[in-house]
């Protein structure tokens with residue numbers, strides 16, 4: 001059986017001067033070459049957990065195994081094999097984009113020639129040709145974010161740890177990030193550990209998620225497994241100028257696209273409430289991850305899907 005990228009056991013983190021732990025007895029496995037996403041409300045302990053996975057913060061109790069080895073004892077190996085992109089902050093800002101990407105590849109053990117090739121590929125794929133000679137810290141917020149992502153994946157590390165990578169990025173660049181993550185996983189076999197609030201966009205590339213609540217893991221599973229564990233609902237989308245006139249609660253996440261959630265038993269009544277024009281523009285689909293996470297967050301504290309779930 002392939003070794004898991006991470007095995008986390010009974011992990012607890014209490015920051016100095018704080019009474020409330022940021023992580024409480026967290027146990028989970030992250031498989032090699034999977035895209036694993038941590039979801040949860042602000043302050044639920046996601047960043048704390050991934051900073052410990054990146055060996056930037058020491059656990060107060062519990063253990064982390066990185067490809068079978070104790071991560072704390074082998075922190076240097078974790079730093080070499082895992083790229084980390086923080087939620088905020090900026091590294092190598094005094095170098096040009098070209099130098100920073102090249103240097104990151106070299107730090108991950110690439111030869112000079114391979115680091116140059118890697119840099120050229122990244123610059124081309126990320127459309128950074130125009131800014132390649134600019135000093136990174138003088139770029140716009142979105143460009144700097146993309147450069148941080150580039151530094152994190154330069155040299156194609158075994159593990160890529162991303163904390164809100166799409167913050168401050170426009171739609172095209174957000175899509176680029178998800179595409180690159182999917183390619184890294186398929187082509188290089190990298191394991192990707194991700195924290196994001198862009199759940200709807202990331203869903204297409206996610207293999208499994210852990211839902212965090214108040215420092216604990218409240219559930220781990222594939223989106224399909226989570227879907228089976230929450231109240232059954234279908235997502236109904238109607239494309240219309242105006243809010244459909246029916247008793248269901250509607251939201252309009254994009255202009256002209258109305259969403260509601262319907263129990264399968266209610267579907268005939270629901271359809272009967274629509275006008276012929278709306279019926280021509282209706283789509284019924286499984287509920288998305290965002291809905292599942294909200295439901296899961298609202299569920300009883302005690303309800304945990306599995307124990308150590310691998």
Ligand SMILES: Nc1ncnc2c1ncn2[C@@H]1O[C@H](COP(=O)(O)OP(=O)(O)OP(=O)(O)O)[C@@H](O)[C@H]1O
Pocket residue numbers: 015016018021022040041042043044045046047048049087
């Ligand atoms: N360096 C620190 N020192 C003290 N407390 C901290 C530190 N970093 C985080 N915390 C606290 O730990 C708890 C968990 O924070 P963390 O940043 O891990 O949550 P998060 O789920 O990533 O939140 P967000 O979605 O807002 O980024 C919070 O109560 C936070 O105030």
